[in-house]
Amino acid sequence: MELSVSLYRYNPEQDKFPYMKNYKVKKPEKDIMVLDLLNMLKEDDATISYRRSCREGVCGSDGMNINGKNGLACITPLSEVLKGNKLELRPLPGLPVIRDLIVDMTQFYEQYEKIKPFLQSDTEPPEQERLQSPQDRDKLDGLYECILCACCSTSCPSFWWNPDKFVGPAALLQAYRFLADTRDTKKQERLEELGDPFSVYRCHGIMNCVSVCPKGLNPNKAIGEIKSMLLTGTKEDKIKVVGLE
């Protein structure tokens, strides 16, 4: 049996416009990953370009649009995505394409940097570690595991519209990761920087982010938490209600 693979191709030095190129390959006996298939195609056509590194779903290099849905090529088995032996591979939507499946992620990284993705504390660090109860540490589960693959942000219509002003699900998940960390003392400042009409509030709960996250994380829930912190503050931290004082 044959597989029909339709691949988004664009080389800025040769092509005026991007185009879809069809490849026919013998359907592998084993159920392989989309990345394995790409590697097979590249052995025959070395010009095909895509990013890849860990090939086990932890480095976040090979996010792409697979038969209409964003995902990581290395942990997406063909059996899960094939539609009648057809496979269409496109770059992540919404970001400028550099070549083939490779997008320019600058805007995505800029939003990440904007939320100050590092622990900030007013207290002098002790000689040993800062203590944190297992219950408080549990609050970071589902947040710190993000691999910055951009599958979520590039599936989000709000991010497509305002990639410069809406922080996007990936970076907001990280914003909440630091808001939720009992060791961080800059909650008020962090919230103030997110309180404008765009940074968080452009999220309208479409939930594409949740549906595509290859790590099973839930940016929508984190965004909900940020919104509620912005509106009510948290009692223990006595956070002022941003914008309402």
Add this chain to the structure above:
Amino acid sequence: MNKVINISNKSNIKEFDALIVGGGGSGMRTSLELAKSGLNTAVISKVFPTRSHTVSAQGGITCAIQSADPNDDWRWHMYDTVKGSDYIGDQDAIEYMCSEGPKAVYELEHMGLPFSRFENGRIYQRPFGGQSKDFGKGGQAARTCAAADRTGHALLHTLYQNNVKEGTNFLNEWFAVDLVKNSKNEITGVIAFSIESGEVCYLKAQATVLATGGAGRIYASTTNALINTGDGLGMTLRAGFSAQDMEMWQFHPTGIYGAGSLVTEGCRGEGGYLINSDGERFMERYAPNAKDLAGRDVVARSMVMEILEGRGCGPEKDHVFLKLDHLGADVLNSKLPGICELSKTFAHVDPIKEPIPVVPTCHYMMGGTPTNIHGQAFSRNDGNDLMVSGLFSVGEAACVSVHGANRLGGNSLLDLVVFGRAAGKHINEELKSGGGVDNASSEDIELAMSRLNSLNESESGYEVADVKKQLQTCMQNYFGVFRRGEFMEKGVKELEEIREKSENLYLKDKSIAFNTNRVEALELQNLLEVAEATAISAMMRDESRGAHARDDFPERDDENWLCHSLYDPVEKKLGKRDVNFVPKEVEAFPPKMRSY
């Protein structure tokens, strides 16, 4: 792509105080130290830094922080590491790593690393292989600090985040081609190009730090990322500098059968164990005390013995099982969530219900560019260590040597942060007290450009994918878990042919923007350098020690080989170098029979 760099108009020259090649754990720990010191520091990385292979480390970072056991002692950790190394780890370096370790780990916690916790709020520690209390006399220790089973991910992201905070310059998706060496044999930077734009530059620096990680891709089956192609070692070997202990490659006992993905030793630390086709917990026979937590070399060899003696699992009887289901869903979901995910994806088994099929898989390069504890690289001259001015190396790319012939689990992440930090501190002091290197001439720069230029000008030759396959098959067949002289000789011969081919690659696609085929061709030439160093070193060391197991020389030979091997890439010969047995604070641990 520009073929020339003009020194006089400086248009393709970028100048820094310190240049770090590689954006993994060791590189970013070095750059963090330097960025904080105010030096103009840049990190060049062929991938966005959080895509580096440190991200795949799972089980943890081993360090005597006295959390699981208030009486733990870094000297016990040192003893275990020396024993694990089969006595060719340098004891001054091991002493430094184990005693400085707690500071480096607390710093990571202060930076925000989300370590798992004990009820008292301290960092969670789990048992790992080769760990003991009281110098091997007090039973199993629990010394590996963990963030669930995603410690490498947590560590790498934390380091990237703190580099963002300190304003480190990143040249992301830039590829370093070769070292620039001036007439005084000093390293003055690298030739590199932007993978996206094709711009070729001379990145000039007073200190060049190679933090390029391992090269597991010399083997067909490896836990390593596709990017682990030994780019730093390729550069030093081409520049004529020595490489140390290159025969020492760790085969991790538990790579997922068929896929090669790593299953952390933490699984056995939490109580998992290996079984053969009879359902027998066979490690009880090979290592009656430590059982499944013996050194990795011991466990890997035992697994291969089981398979060779017909007790392997599956229709081909070519793997064994890692049993975890008895630990229960709660432990697996809270302590090993990533493993549950990986097993379902790559082995199609749910470890809560079924065992995972595993097989020893190439995992870690104990050898590398020889350095002292400050990361300063040296080469050999008439049997003496000779510092290479301007050149440093840290992490898996370096051989300092704390792992000797066999690395203990959890010591890799510790190595990265302890020696990354040490190199950063040293470079800061050296440059601030007026140290540095002379300029390179146009000819020196041209020489460093020649590999890239000849590839770009190739009009015929061999396909990258074909030659890479030949290389990986050769290494897998002749230089695996067990080695034999006659096979290795055959392998070395084959590598000569493969070298010929790898020096005559054909780059059909000459396009500039994100030409991954060009990158892969350059990586293949680096793999070849590392493979050849490995092969010749392995063939010449005629004894068995640590990860280097020969069926024609099954015994350890302390009389002739209680030493480092030092590979000379110019003569393609193996020399010897003394192991350090002079730690500063404690008595040296003398070589003993190694049993677990």
